[in-house]
Amino acid sequence: MEILEMNYINFRNLEDRNIRFSPRFNLFFGKNGQGKTSILEAIYFSATGKSFRTAKNTELIKYNKEKMGSYILYRDLISEKSQSVKMDKNKKEYNYNGKKIIFDEFYGKVNVVTFIPEDIELITGSPIVRRTFFDGEIAQSNYDYFKDLKDYNKILKIRNKYLKEKKNQDELFSIYEDKFIKLAARLMKKRFEYVKNISIILNLNYRKLFDEKKELSLKYENFLGDLKGLDLNTIEEKVVEKIAHYRKQELKYGFSMIGPQKDDFKFILNSKEAKSYSSQGEKKSIIFSLKLSEIDMVIREKRETPIFIIDDISSYFDSIRKENIINYLKRRELQVFISSTSNLEIESKDFEINKGEIQNGAV
Ligand SMILES: Nc1ncnc2c1ncn2[C@@H]1O[C@H](COP(=O)(O)OP(=O)(O)O)[C@@H](O)[C@H]1O
Ligand SMILES: [Mg+2]
Incomplete structure (x- = not known):
């Protein structure tokens, strides 16, 4: 382009x-x-x-x-x-x-892929910075993800409103919850796959450009743990189980306590989390490698x-x-x-x- x-x-x-x-x-x-x-x-x-x-x-x-x-x-x-x-x-x-x-x-x-000095926040900042970034990345080459994310955020708001008003017996609530579960599972599966793919490229780029003696990986953190080998149905079932487990608390606090809106992504350099252990120079190099990997991901997804x-x-x-x-x-x-x-x-x-x-x- x-x-x-x-x-x-x-x-x-x-x-x-x-x-x-x-x-x-x-x-x-x-x-x-x-x-x-x-x-x-x-x-x-x-x-x-x-x-x-x-x-x-x-x-x-x-x-x-x-x-x-x-x-x-x-x-x-x-x-x-x-x-x-x-x-x-x-x-x-x-x-x-x-x-x-x-x-x-x-x-x-x-x-477009951008690299700006503020991008260091992708390591040092809060989870929402990383979620926004990875969502944008996946969405820019995957329209289904873009739509699912939009729908999910809408449903999440509605679900929270029902929980707050303790209207969980309402017929509509179960319809919304059904959608909530399906969308959550789809988003999580896509995030898992994206991270799996970009993590490999990220490591290659980091070693090639900055330090061939180190190993870098990206880890997807979510409330279900490792999604490796799980198909969409299994992920859905697990979300259902978790929701049941949190039902009482969600009603007590009046909002959704689990879901992809709480996910995070961690950079791991030589088995240690970069946020706490890497030097400033390493952090910059990690982020630059990430941006190069994004380029490779766009090429892969969109040719x-x-x-x-x-x-x-x-x-x-x-x-x-x-x-x-x-x-x-x-x-x-x-x-x-x-x-x-x-x-x-x-x-x-x-x-x-x-x-x-x-x-x-x-x-
Ligand atoms: N909406 C705006 N209208 C006019 N000037 C602006 C506006 N927003 C920012 N600026 C000014 O534009 C200038 C150039 O900013 P910037 O592009 O960040 O410069 P550089 O990257 O070269 O350091 C700054 O002096 C800033 O105050
Ligand atoms: Mg400038």
């Missing part, structure tokens, strides 16, 4: 602009506070309809402006396509090849290469690690967007950014 062109209007501090990209490396360089992250964010936003640094979309609208918009022309395996997102304080609109579509249809058309966005590479990695990473990327057929405060040893299309304005490289 390759983004050919982009344009944006009123996007953060950026001056409105049309840009043509290189199919390989695109480098955005400039001092801090000039708009490097913003331009990567504009690419991400056009591709996914979201931001990688805020959940509050209105932050993206340039100060003192009413609305904002961004557009990309891209090429996937089949043909050239375009999509855009327009937004003001009250609404957001998605377009695909000039036709208005809803977010559910928009999401996942362009696959399509995602675009790769790397923010602030120079402040994040020391020069040896940076060199390893760049050499690795040179060998991969990927379109890469990198921001950096200094120049990098790569053949790239260079865009210098100064106070939101792109000084060169643009067409």
Whole structure:
């Protein structure tokens, strides 16, 4: 997958602009506070309809402006396509090849993998950070998962309301609970399979790029324990058992005490949990390896290469690690967007950014 062109209007501090990209490396360089992250964010936003640094979309609208918009022309395996997102304080609109579509249809058309300094939170942060991340990853190449997750969250809310109001004798409650069980089992099975697959790739990438003497794995933590070898029916049966076990407590506390909304994912480096035992440098390397593994997972699931966005590479990695990473990327057929405060040893299309304005490289 390759983004050919982009344009944006009123996007953060950026001056409105049309840009043509290189199919390989695109480098955005400039001092801090000039708009490097913003331009990567504009690419991400056009591709996914979201931001990688805020959940509050209105932050993206340039100060003192009413609305904002961004557009990309891209090429996937089949043909050239375009999509855009327009937004003001009250609404957001998605377009695909000039036709208005809803977010559910928009999401996942362009696959993007990002690496930003804040990603370290995937190790140090709370479980919800990891759940949100892995859900997004699985969902971007699996529409059924995307839908199941949405339905599950809806049902979970309803179920909690019933539990809170102690309406578990209600006929509808058992219908909702049935759905709850089915969806929970499906989500868990998919998460288990995803983790199993990505864990192998993760270890290979980590050893190849950072430390061949260590073993890295990802572990899926859930209320049923190890799901290895279990089919969907068996998982469902186990969920039913657990629910029965927690029935009294759930009614007492008035919410769902078990389910995938409580799952977690753990990075294990040489048999020790990275969160507590790994150094800062190791954590960064683990996360970068994770992002490379995501790329491999998208290729595997969709037969399509995602675009790769790397923010602030120079402040994040020391020069040896940076060199390893760049050499690795040179060998991969990927379109890469990198921001950096200094120049990098790569053949790239260079865009210098100064106070939101792109000084060169643009067409
Ligand atoms: N909605 C907005 N409108 C105008 N300027 C903004 C908006 N949001 C952030 N900024 C400003 O944009 C500038 C560039 O930010 P950023 O892209 O993070 O720079 P860099 O990554 O180059 O350090 C910052 O000075 C920030 O205050
Ligand atoms: Mg930045």
